[in-house]
Amino acid sequence: MSLSADTLPNAEQLCEQLANQLQTLIQEKQIDTPFLVGIRTGGAWIADRLQQKLQLEEPGILDISFYRDDFSQRGLAPQVKGSDLPDSIEDRHIILVDDVIMSGRTIRAAMNELFDFGRPASIHLVTLLDVGRRQLPIQPDLCAAQLELNDDQAIKLTGPEPLELSLV
Amino acid sequence: MQIQYNPNQVQLTKDGRLKHFLTTEGLSKELLTEILDTADSFISTQERAVKKVPLLRGKTVVNLFFENSTRTRSTFELAAKRLSADILNLDIARSATSKGETLMDTLWNLEAMYSDMFVVRHAHSGAAHFIAEQVTPGVAIINAGDGRHAHPTQAMLDMLTIRRHKGQIEGQTVAIVGDILHSRVARSQIHALKTLGAKEVRVVGPATLVPKEMADMGAKVHYHMETGLKDVDVVIMLRLQKERMSDALLPSEAEYFKLYGLTEEKLTLAKPDAIVMHPGPINRGVEIDSAVADGNQSVILNQVSYGIAVRMAVMSMAMSGQQAEREQEASV
């Protein structure tokens, strides 16, 4: 579904939608004990929503600050809080969650970091929004909405309560 | 004729980012706090199975130690490796005839190998500063200790220790005990403590080892433990080197321990929840009693573990500051 940038969708509704899509995916693929991992900060909020709706275990959190590829331009973000994952994600089926996928670099960094923690059995990518403009060959398995933005526009998720989308 | 000097002219980029880490002097509270916060986040990476992060991948770090130190050198080496950097260790003993030219020649030779960062320890105060001024732009210099002047990474790991065990540095009363005269650690600690809002910093020791001018740096000078340790929140013991006895600075280790050694009894002068720190290596029975060093108020072993995280923090901050400066200049 493509929407224009003039009418922003409701974030909470999109979460409901995403939760339903994920439920379907888990059943269809028979994913055994999926483990939600949210990317700070927006992805972590959404992972929490998904966890509540699908009654899954406590999600893990990924802070990708140390794995970004733009370290030299932007330096270290001073608000690095670190990742929070169990000691081993060996053989787990990861559901990687983020709010917006754009260039694909964040997901690339997240996957690199996940593999530093261990070797998952599988990773499925679930995002609330897809705004196109890919620079890497990475696509979400599920996304609640696709949007087209103008060159000078960017989209932002605020939260954790309530979750709201805004244009920047 | 006026000479203006600001230590930050050398260590910071135009927009106030760290590009060398030479001294804690003159750095803002915000920047020091950023170093501590960044170090905190590295601590969590050090606790997991895979300790490496790719921040300095492809970078070459050279340990340039003109003064021997296995401990400090290995923590820097470990920090660099955990940032995924390539590391080269160069132990260059200063020969009797060597002067600045050897230092300059050494630098030029190293630069020809395209290093990105030098971690420098040198017996002369001001050496790291000198190297930072002479080196090709783009190479970050981390001061691992220069003469008596500064040991900024040690001071920062000490700050991190205080923050983690006391909650914050603001409002704390800290006593630094021992050979302050020759201590680069003490000087760096005093600057950091004052900037981060410590309520009071005291330097304690015999008059031969505690210059009265420390007061100009903002520390209160004490020549007796009874007043120096009274009601402090943090006690930092400094190592006493054996050479001090032969330089007519002290009569004997025994008398030093009697007057300035930290025993369980002397520790009761401090607040009951005071923490005991020591940059190491400790001289048991000289500046500190085993009972205290191993006691439950001691956080000495924690200090060591924070050392790697703090060094990872300053190395990555300085490297990114250097690159940011390169890019800013290229785009002009």
Add this chain to the structure above:
Amino acid sequence: MTSLHISNCRILNSDATSVTIENGVISALGADAPTNAEVIDGKGALLLPGLIDLYSKANNIATEAQAAAHGGISIMCTSPDSKPMAEAPADIKSILSASDKTGAAKVLPLGTLTSELKGEQLANMHGLIEAGCIALSNARQPIKNTLVMRRLMEYAATHNITVFLTPQDQALAANGLMHEGPTATRLGLAGIPETAETIALAQQILLAELTGCKVHISHISCARAVDMIRDAKQRGIQISADVAIANLLYTDQAVNGYNSCFYVEPPLRAEQDRQALLAGVKEGLLAVSSNHKAHEQADKKATFADAETGMSILDTFLPMLMSLQAEDLTVAELANAASAVPAAILGLESAIETGKAANLVLFNEEEKQTCSEQDFLSSGSNSPILNQPLQGQVLLTLTKGEIAYQLS
């Protein structure tokens, strides 16, 4: 020698605006140019007595004498630890002949006080003076002990020889690199307490009193020393002292940043010391000297402790001296401190009067200049004002009527 006439100049302490020189001597002030004279247009510049520098290290007479003349100096005393060491008549002759050959500032060598400057055995003092030394010094090398100090003063006194001494107690100075004070403590550099100077000075003053030797103290650096010199003079002791110009311009704060340019002996001390030294100059108590020590760039490009000490001062001496007008000293007081006072110490004359030797300097106060490495005639440009603006420029320096330096 033809006669020389400098017209259109402002002569210090005189209403005359021209000076005529014949056979190296001032023949007239305020007269018209004689017909066969070489005329130099003073362009309204200031005419001062040629400066007399009491102490500089000159390893190469040719370059350093030219640098001195460039800095307004007509007569310069070279330290005995210059090359060659001024310890035998042959060395003195070689220095004097190099000076004549260069034809710039006139060199008056200081001979060694002790054999090889080791501070233990007396040098052939009389022989050195006969060979042409103006006085004797032990450079900055220590005298072994107070007994040796007494003996060399007694011996020198017999022959009316002026003894130049530097006040430094080696034990207290230890491995100090700068003034002991808050800056040294913060920078982690070993300090030299002012007591290292005053203790040695006290010994030197008391021994001068005991022996009746004429003593000149080279380079005092602290307020207490100024008081001690003043007090000693008042008690009638034959003592004099000079201050290196760097100690009038800078304090220990200049060392911040570990700038080895400010690594000097004696060290730069606190502001109150600088003020007391300025006062001493103002009252005519102290002479001002260059304490010049030229170095190659590489010798200064090192960590502070590894760098060589000293500044290259000769080329810019007069402009630096004149900049002290900002410290409430008049041109007359400054000129006095760098010409008349040193002249008295050396037993020479210095005055712009008919019949006196034509040692003169023409100084354009208005012109601003910036000295880069190439502008230094000295073999070293290790100067604190390298590449920085300087007020005033020397147009002409004369030594005994001969042109020692002329701005091209």
